[in-house]
Amino acid sequence: xxxxxxxxxxxxNTPDEIIKASKAVNKQxxxxxxNTPYPVHGMDSAMGLKSSKLGYFAxxxxxxxxxxxxxxxxxxxxKEYPLVIGGKPxxxxxAFIPITFELTVxxxxxxxxxxxxxxxxxxxxxxxxIHDTNYMKSVSNDKYGIYVLAEDDNFDAEKVKALxxxxxxxxxxxxxxxxxxxxxxxxxxxxxxxxxxxxVVGLLSIVVVVSGLAYYMLNKLFYMAPYNWMMTQSKVxxxxxxxxxxxxxxxxxxxxxxxxxxxxxxxxxxxxxEEAEKNLINPSEVTPENLALGKIKFDIYCSPCHGYFGKxxxxxxxxxPNPPSLHSEKARNFKDGRxxxxxxxxQNNVMPGYYKQLSRDDRWAVVNYVRVLQRSLNAKxxxxx
Amino acid sequence: xSSKIEYTKQPIPAxxxxxxxxxxxxxxxxxxxxxxxxxxxxxxxxILGMMFIISIGLGALFxxxxxxxxxxxxxxxxxxVAEILASVVLIVPIxxxxxxxxxxxxxxxxxxxxxxxxxxxxxSAYLNxxxxxxxxxxxxxxxxxxxxxxxxxxxxxxxTKDQKLTxxxxxxxxxxxxxxxxxxxxxxxDWMMSLEPHWFSTIYGVYYFAGTFLTGLSxxxxxxxxxxxxxxxxxxxxxxxxxxxxAMMFAFVNFWAYIAFSQYLLIWYANLPEExxxxxxxxxGSWAYVSYGLVFVxxxxxxxxxxxxxxxKDPKRLKLxxxxxxxxxxxxxxxxxxxxxxxxxxxEGMVFSFYEIAFPVLIIGVxxxxxxxxxxxxxxxxxxxxxxxxxxxFHL
Numbered sequence: 009x010x011x012x013x014x015x016x017x018x019x020x021n022t023p024d025e026i027i028k029a030s031k032a033v034n035k036q037x038x039x040x041x042x043n044t045p046y047p048v049h050g051m052d053s054a055m056g057l058k059s060s061k062l063g064y065f066a067x068x069x070x071x072x073x074x075x076x077x078x079x080x081x082x083x084x085x086x087k088e089y090p091l092v093i094g095g096k097p098x099x100x101x102x103a104f105i106p107i108t109f110e111l112t113v114x115x116x117x118x119x120x121x122x123x124x125x126x127x128x129x130x131x132x133x134x135x136x137x138i139h140d141t142n143y144m145k146s147v148s149n150d151k152y153g154i155y156v157l158a159e160d161d162n163f164d165a166e167k168v169k170a171l172x173x174x175x176x177x178x179x180x181x182x183x184x185x186x187x188x189x190x191x192x193x194x195x196x197x198x199x200x201x202x203x204x205x206x207x208v209v210g211l212l213s214i215v216v217v218v219s220g221l222a223y224y225m226l227n228k229l230f231y232m233a234p235y236n237w238m239m240t241q242s243k244v245x246x247x248x249x250x251x252x253x254x255x256x257x258x259x260x261x262x263x264x265x266x267x268x269x270x271x272x273x274x275x276x277x278x279x280x281x282e283e284a285e286k287n288l289i290n291p292s293e294v295t296p297e298n299l300a301l302g303k304i305k306f307d308i309y310c311s312p313c314h315g316y317f318g319k320x321x322x323x324x325x326x327x328x329p330n331p332p333s334l335h336s337e338k339a340r341n342f343k344d345g346r347x348x349x350x351x352x353x354x355q356n357n358v359m360p361g362y363y364k365q366l367s368r369d370d371r372w373a374v375v376n377y378v379r380v381l382q383r384s385l386n387a388k389x390x391x392x393x
Numbered sequence: 394x395s396s397k398i399e400y401t402k403q404p405i406p407a408x409x410x411x412x413x414x415x416x417x418x419x420x421x422x423x424x425x426x427x428x429x430x431x432x433x434x435x436x437x438x439x440i441l442g443m444m445f446i447i448s449i450g451l452g453a454l455f456x457x458x459x460x461x462x463x464x465x466x467x468x469x470x471x472x473x474v475a476e477i478l479a480s481v482v483l484i485v486p487i488x489x490x491x492x493x494x495x496x497x498x499x500x501x502x503x504x505x506x507x508x509x510x511x512x513x514x515x516x517s518a519y520l521n522x523x524x525x526x527x528x529x530x531x532x533x534x535x536x537x538x539x540x541x542x543x544x545x546x547x548x549x550x551x552x553t554k555d556q557k558l559t560x561x562x563x564x565x566x567x568x569x570x571x572x573x574x575x576x577x578x579x580x581x582x583d584w585m586m587s588l589e590p591h592w593f594s595t596i597y598g599v600y601y602f603a604g605t606f607l608t609g610l611s612x613x614x615x616x617x618x619x620x621x622x623x624x625x626x627x628x629x630x631x632x633x634x635x636x637x638x639x640a641m642m643f644a645f646v647n648f649w650a651y652i653a654f655s656q657y658l659l660i661w662y663a664n665l666p667e668e669x670x671x672x673x674x675x676x677x678g679s680w681a682y683v684s685y686g687l688v689f690v691x692x693x694x695x696x697x698x699x700x701x702x703x704x705x706k707d708p709k710r711l712k713l714x715x716x717x718x719x720x721x722x723x724x725x726x727x728x729x730x731x732x733x734x735x736x737x738x739x740x741e742g743m744v745f746s747f748y749e750i751a752f753p754v755l756i757i758g759v760x761x762x763x764x765x766x767x768x769x770x771x772x773x774x775x776x777x778x779x780x781x782x783x784x785x786x787f788h789l
Contacts, residue, residue, distance in 0.1 A: 050788030102661050
């Protein structure tokens, strides 16, 4: 293990001295650094440092955060899951601003800290020759230190020492490093070994301790039983003989008399075909779409008994009384309301009602289609014109 | 490191007073013309003018108080500039006169029939002519008294170098702060918010304060930097000492945006008709452009100028930002006051002509002349202040 010279370091007692020293060093050398226990005002200009580039990272990360927040919220509220909130338009910029601000600040600060640690401080590069030296111990306590790297073009150990001495340094020392600590083919100044044994062990033990503590605290120390009221609330249990919701053992109440289900209209001409014929007016409009609907429904629900053309040629082979033809004079003279009534209520306890299968609109469409069938065999005069 | 404070009293540049005179004469002519042609519109503008000159004087007075209270060191070399500027509070009452004379033309609540309005009737315990004037007088007295206390103590220190005077001023500024907050809110509510007496916003005083402080700070920045560039302030002041002025301006540009947006967001979200109509008035017709413009003039542009760290040290950019912020405050007051005028007189959209320029021109002129008069027999730096040496030694 051979030791090489890394730098020559000088320690000073007061901030004024270190500022004077760095001004003097800055005149002759380029590669040097200053260590102080706290930030010393005026140091940047004394060292001839240019202003840090870190601000641009902050700006870039901040703008990224802003963009993410704005585009995410715009996409969610206008495309993916539009919800009306307080009658505001889907794209409501004022409502987005607080979150945009939060994300801008969040990303800017996290991004700045991370880029500082990884790019400027070169993590995970954790070993440096000035670690574990007396110099380091002093500058992290009560002294102000400066060191000039052996790499510097003008470097001459004796001259640097003389310079420090002339500036009134309290202590002058050499900082050495091991050849082994150096990564291959790289500059001394830049890279030292990344995985120091102590560092890795330290890091691992921190991981173990922190996650162990977190597990213990969340799962044992502060454990709270989750709410279980969904298990114990009163409810209907399938197959159970009685429910304890109500005294009579029923789980639910009957609707109040006269309650009408949503979207349902009670039929007021049950068993009163004449009245239905007189009062019901066909509300539907005869259009190709409407007739197509009527044909579909007729073919499904009526044709098994009445035949596809309403001639009464049932496909049921006598299992059910054959209906009369829909082309009879009587049937042709039925008003729309009467046919609607027959579909809804059935006829003579022979033909059943179809109100459960066919909605109101469906029924009127079938009525219209029956009219089409009737006029296909018995056209009216006007049809021939 | 410490050296003796090197300061010799020199008069401020002579052409400042000259320019101030020209602006004053020009402003007076415009003001006279506007009162002759449309006295109601001129009165609305006189309120704009009064609120603007209050911002200059009171903003400066506030910086003095806050420096003592916070024990700030960076602002000590500029404190005398702030003190001279704060003397503007002595002439503020003059600008209240048109508003008082033509009260019934601008303050709807001051009419006798306003009492038939249930809401105004309930507010009449506060909004009545007598109490209005009592409050105004009390507020002026508070400002003037504290102006004299602060400056007398500070000027005496130039000669005696007595540290006890600093201590005394610290105590007075602790007393001043709550009075400042209340008096500023009273003036903002009485003279601007009550122009539309049905409307209310609990953050109104804070909103006006943000503009006030920025205006005071901007005037101090411009004057202090210009004096220092001519070597009229103490030796050793430079970019490092400008930095905090810039940082403070930057902070309060954000503060203004924060307050303005909070007020807007809450009213926009709650969507209550009795609150939203105030913003709708400022959103109708060409007023909408003025509203959008406000965001840029008062926030976006100064924010971008002041964002980079070097800008906060660069005297050129600092002065530019300060000029923009002073303009922004006038713009802001115009946006607060004039839509009421157009609404009340059935004018569609915004109005802008020499009426709106008259008072700002007059006031800037008056303030320049006044600054020349008040600075005559005074040092431009508080040379007796114990913190001054520390402030000069400051480095970034």
